[in-house]
Amino acid sequence: MDLLLKIWRQKNSTEKGGVQNYRIKNIEPDMSFLEMLDVLNQQLINEGDDPIAFDHDCREGICGSCSLVINGAPHGPDKGTTTCQLHMRKFKSGDTIYIEPFRSSSFPVIKDLVVDRSAFDRIQQAGGYVSINTSGNTVDANATPIPKPDADEAFKSAACIGCGACVAACKNSSAMLFVGAKVSQYAHLPQGKVERKERVINMVEQMDKEGFGSCTNTGACEAHCPKDISLDNIMRLNQEYLKSKIL
Amino acid sequence: MKPNDKKFPIPSRVPDGNIQNKWEKHKGTIRLVSPANKRNIDVIVVGTGLAGASASATLAELGYNVKTFCFQDSPRRAHSIAAQGGINAAKNYQGDGDSNYRLFYDTIKGGDYRSREANVYRLAEVSANIIDQCVAQGVPFARDYGGLLDNRSFGGVLVSRTFYAKGQTGQQLLLGAYSALNRQINRGKVKMYSRHEMMELVVVEGKARGIITRNLVNGEIERHGAHAVVIASGGYGNVFYLSTNAMGSNVTANWKIYKKGAFFANPCFTQIHPTCIPVSGEHQSKLTLMSESLRNDGRIWVPKHKKDVEKIRKKELKPTEIAEQDRDYYLERRYPAFGNLVPRDVASRAAKERCDAGYGVNQTGQAVYLDFASAIYRYGKEKATSTGQDTKNKKLIKKLGKEVIKAKYGNLFQMYEKIVDENPYETPMQIFPAVHYTMGGVWVDYNLMTSIPGCFTIGEANFSDHGANRLGASALMQGLADGYFVLPYTIGDYLADDIKTGQIDTNTKDFEEAENNVREFISNILSNDSGNSVDYYHKKLGKIMWNKCGMSRNEKDLKKAIEEIRNLRKDFYKNVFVPGEPNNYNEELAKAGRVADFLELGELFAIDALERQESCGGHFREEHQTPEGEALRNDAEYTFVSCWEFQGKDKKPLLHKEKLIFDSIELKSRSYK
Ligand SMILES: Cc1cc2nc3c(=O)[nH]c(=O)nc-3n(C[C@H](O)[C@H](O)[C@H](O)COP(=O)(O)OP(=O)(O)OC[C@H]3O[C@@H](n4cnc5c(N)ncnc54)[C@H](O)[C@@H]3O)c2cc1C
Numbered sequence: 015m016d017l018l019l020k021i022w023r024q025k026n027s028t029e030k031g032g033v034q035n036y037r038i039k040n041i042e043p044d045m046s047f048l049e050m051l052d053v054l055n056q057q058l059i060n061e062g063d064d065p066i067a068f069d070h071d072c073r074e075g076i077c078g079s080c081s082l083v084i085n086g087a088p089h090g091p092d093k094g095t096t097t098c099q100l101h102m103r104k105f106k107s108g109d110t111i112y113i114e115p116f117r118s119s120s121f122p123v124i125k126d127l128v129v130d131r132s133a134f135d136r137i138q139q140a141g142g143y144v145s146i147n148t149s150g151n152t153v154d155a156n157a158t159p160i161p162k163p164d165a166d167e168a169f170k171s172a173a174c175i176g177c178g179a180c181v182a183a184c185k186n187s188s189a190m191l192f193v194g195a196k197v198s199q200y201a202h203l204p205q206g207k208v209e210r211k212e213r214v215i216n217m218v219e220q221m222d223k224e225g226f227g228s229c230t231n232t233g234a235c236e237a238h239c240p241k242d243i244s245l246d247n248i249m250r251l252n253q254e255y256l257k258s259k260i261l
Numbered sequence: 262m263k264p265n266d267k268k269f270p271i272p273s274r275v276p277d278g279n280i281q282n283k284w285e286k287h288k289g290t291i292r293l294v295s296p297a298n299k300r301n302i303d304v305i306v307v308g309t310g311l312a313g314a315s316a317s318a319t320l321a322e323l324g325y326n327v328k329t330f331c332f333q334d335s336p337r338r339a340h341s342i343a344a345q346g347g348i349n350a351a352k353n354y355q356g357d358g359d360s361n362y363r364l365f366y367d368t369i370k371g372g373d374y375r376s377r378e379a380n381v382y383r384l385a386e387v388s389a390n391i392i393d394q395c396v397a398q399g400v401p402f403a404r405d406y407g408g409l410l411d412n413r414s415f416g417g418v419l420v421s422r423t424f425y426a427k428g429q430t431g432q433q434l435l436l437g438a439y440s441a442l443n444r445q446i447n448r449g450k451v452k453m454y455s456r457h458e459m460m461e462l463v464v465v466e467g468k469a470r471g472i473i474t475r476n477l478v479n480g481e482i483e484r485h486g487a488h489a490v491v492i493a494s495g496g497y498g499n500v501f502y503l504s505t506n507a508m509g510s511n512v513t514a515n516w517k518i519y520k521k522g523a524f525f526a527n528p529c530f531t532q533i534h535p536t537c538i539p540v541s542g543e544h545q546s547k548l549t550l551m552s553e554s555l556r557n558d559g560r561i562w563v564p565k566h567k568k569d570v571e572k573i574r575k576k577e578l579k580p581t582e583i584a585e586q587d588r589d590y591y592l593e594r595r596y597p598a599f600g601n602l603v604p605r606d607v608a609s610r611a612a613k614e615r616c617d618a619g620y621g622v623n624q625t626g627q628a629v630y631l632d633f634a635s636a637i638y639r640y641g642k643e644k645a646t647s648t649g650q651d652t653k654n655k656k657l658i659k660k661l662g663k664e665v666i667k668a669k670y671g672n673l674f675q676m677y678e679k680i681v682d683e684n685p686y687e688t689p690m691q692i693f694p695a696v697h698y699t700m701g702g703v704w705v706d707y708n709l710m711t712s713i714p715g716c717f718t719i720g721e722a723n724f725s726d727h728g729a730n731r732l733g734a735s736a737l738m739q740g741l742a743d744g745y746f747v748l749p750y751t752i753g754d755y756l757a758d759d760i761k762t763g764q765i766d767t768n769t770k771d772f773e774e775a776e777n778n779v780r781e782f783i784s785n786i787l788s789n790d791s792g793n794s795v796d797y798y799h800k801k802l803g804k805i806m807w808n809k810c811g812m813s814r815n816e817k818d819l820k821k822a823i824e825e826i827r828n829l830r831k832d833f834y835k836n837v838f839v840p841g842e843p844n845n846y847n848e849e850l851a852k853a854g855r856v857a858d859f860l861e862l863g864e865l866f867a868i869d870a871l872e873r874q875e876s877c878g879g880h881f882r883e884e885h886q887t888p889e890g891e892a893l894r895n896d897a898e899y900t901f902v903s904c905w906e907f908q909g910k911d912k913k914p915l916l917h918k919e920k921l922i923f924d925s926i927e928l929k930s931r932s933y934k
Pocket residue numbers: 307308309310311312313330331332333336338339340341342343344345346347348349430431457458459460493494495496505506507510511513514550552697698719720721722733734735736737738740
């Protein structure tokens with residue numbers, strides 16, 4: 015298939031960026047979206063140009079590196095799919111595709127489509143852990159049975175890959191889904207109970223400090239989350255936050 | 262090349278005594294650093310996968326000042342995140358007769374008797390503790406209805422000892438280690454450097470004292486000093502270009518320390534994983550694993566008759582239309598005792614054998630089936646029985662069975678469907694072997710120290726525990742064992758000499774020289790204004806490696822490979838074109854550095870494969886096989902670790918042999934029949 019790509023180019027964080035047009039031919043439907051960009055980049059290199067920078071690593075939908083807003087949608091048109099798992103069979107010859115970086119003032123552009131998501135790491139550093147030593151001197155793993163439904167719920171929240179699509183999808187740039195997922199994971203597990211109060215307060219405080227907006231319940235985050243993290247996680251975050259403020 | 266028979270130059274530091282007591286005794290006798298003194302000692306850790314993240318967190322918790330590096334934008338994205346199937350531990354929760362000894366035995370046998378006994382026993386010994394640790398951190402492992410931890414089976418063993426979190430075990434374990442790391446970053450004990458690439462090791466008076474890095478955002482070349490350097494940079498499977506590894510996985514950190522004197526051990530020991538999604542075309546950038554856990558329930562087959570193969574390839578026949586008696590479940594046929602759960606090397610070769618014989622089931626002839634129909638039926642029937650539903654209703658049974666399979670492997674099935682555009686609940690998966698893991702790596706002693714004092718290597722980057730073939734679910738175990746429970750103790754033995762050293766000065770000749778090396782490489786590689794892209798060379802190298810150093814190897818091809826790689830390397834330095842600037846984000850430049858190192862490693866890989874004139878584990882030399890086509894070891898001459906020492910650019914490396922001594926296990930030929 016032949017495509018017209020309209021791609022955001024920006025030299026670095028300080029210079030202004032803009033959209034540029036690229037024509038690309040003979041794309042096979044079995045290619046992944048990123049492989050299509052690989053083909054374009056080889057073309058650019060062969061012409062002596064600077065290739066388009068984008069983040070990626072595992073190309074299996076699990077590391078959370080890849081991003082991109084494709085035709086207005088973070089991670090593109092497929093539900094529950096990261097950009098690296100999107101395949102060209104979802105497009106047809108003659109299509110025009112707009113490709114832009116994840117937008118948020120808390121995710122400044124580094125180059126082209128690469129953004130700085132270190133704010134997410136700093137939120138996790140503020141409290142996304144259980145404070146136990148790593149010496150291995152803990153109780154036997156089966157000493158505390160955990161009801162399967164709780165374990166399954168914790169797992170569902172823990173499936174977040176930290177990609178930031180929720181922020182990019184939200185008109186307020188809210189990070190509540192991401193933070194809610196971590197807080198919920200621990201809230202469902204006995205191991206997380208001890209620090210539940212400090213955890214939620216510290217993480218929310220850091221989230222605000224990083225400049226993420228507040229949640230107005232539009233649900234865009236859930237709709238674009240590649241791991242189907244549900245809005246329940248935001249509800250639980252609110253509950254945990256309220257509880258820790260009152261108690 | 263004639264092997265060098267000099268005595269092995271460095272002690273392996275394996276403690277004396279009974280294998281069961283070695284580690285306890287060692288821990289009790291090695292030197293320690295007091296908590297007050299730890300505060301004066303800096304440690305660099307390169308890598309934030311399971312090995313690097315767990316080591317950084319634990320070292321910091323013990324009191325050392327840690328600087329940690331990764332090339333991704335966040336430590337949480339290290340390649341360990343992609344591990345799917347599970348992690349082994351000798352917990353014996355299933356009461357099926359598991360024990361430390363059995364895990365040890367399985368791992369040694371699985372590795373085809375080419376790993377170091379004492380290290381493997383220690384790994385088995387600490388394995389149970391890993392699970393306790395991870396659960397305490399809030400890792401959500403799969404549980405049964407009683408709320409206890411669930412297990413599954415992996416290849417090459419007859420017990421169920423694999424802990425898992427759906428098909429996302431690596432993700433959950435890494436997020437656990439990442440959380441421990443975050444806690445230490447928050448305490449100020451770890452300074453994290455993301456988007457930084459280690460480009461050189463600095464050796465001062467024979468000791469590792471620092472590294473040179475490139476900041477991948479702004480291109481700055483930085484000096485970092487420390488009293489010890491720990492490399493946890495993962496495996497080098499990407500020397501094949503196509504592999505299941507993440508795109509950025511590379512050998513650079515390991516290669517730089519090799520060139521500064523660390524021995525590289527068994528570089529040719531590579532794992533080709535039997536169940537991956539087949540290559541679909543020239544544009545392919547990586548291969549996707551379908552976890553070994555699927556072989557718990559999937560059955561592998563090809564058609565029995567060539568006429569069916571023809572029709573399948575022409576799409577005139579569907580696999581589901583081939584009757585049971587016309588299918589060849591070749592693993593069950595050849596290996597009745599282990600069936601579909603033979604180790605990976607055996608399963609991969611068997612798939613290659615069928616495809617070479619003309620039974621491959623896709624257009625390229627390079628695919629076999631992995632079929633879940635009988636498991637869906639079996640689970641469905643079980644479910645219908647246990648819930649008192651109609652066990653004769655075929656549709657219902659299929660529906661119930663699919664639900665069970667979905668709960669176990671849902672994400673893998675979804676991944677398959679996205680890539681291949683076929684529904685694996687309805688039609689068998691097509692799979693083929695692909696490069697997956699490297700058992701070879703930098704040589705380390707029992708303390709995990711390389712042959713450069715003060716430079717340590719952990720996780721997939723070292724060589725020690727998996728011999729010539731790794732069993733499934735044991736890499737995650739090793740990464741966390743090294744990082745949480747082994748290195749933090751053993752590093753003290755070395756650092757005890759450094760309590761009075763004081764901070765490492767980076768304003769010295771040695772740092773300057775190392776930095777200049779890096780700058781010189783960068784300006785050289787950027788000098789062309791046109792030419793071939795980095796990927797062009799990487800793909801070419803990958804083809805040489807796959808065709809001549811892949812699943813089966815012979816003298817003629819290996820010699821040819823060495824020559825071709827040398828020529829390709831020359832061409833690379835002459836004609837590679839790297840666009841962009843040195844002082845900006847420049848992925849082509851980062852890739853160029855990695856591919857330059859792969860182009861050197863590839864040669865050593867082939868030299869090593871040529872030198873080892875036996876077949877063992879994943880290393881299959883066509884000249885050495887049994888009449889049935891099984892690997893034929895040569896214990897009399899090759900029961901050793903091949904350790905290569907760098908001798909200078911374009912010079913033949915020197916081979917040292919660490920003899921492997923088996924006191925607790927009898928060397929046998931491996932049989933899974
Ligand atoms: C698809 C897949 C599935 C797998 N499934 C399983 C499984 O189910 N069970 C199992 O036991 N094993 C599995 N494995 C193997 C296992 O995941 C790996 O062996 C293991 O995770 C390696 O961990 P590590 O910590 O050694 O290295 P990695 O996780 O690879 O981490 C390497 C780190 O080093 C950093 N790094 C590398 N080079 C540099 C440099 N030059 N400068 C700075 N930083 C650098 C990277 O940024 C990264 O942080 C799987 C592997 C793959 C590919």
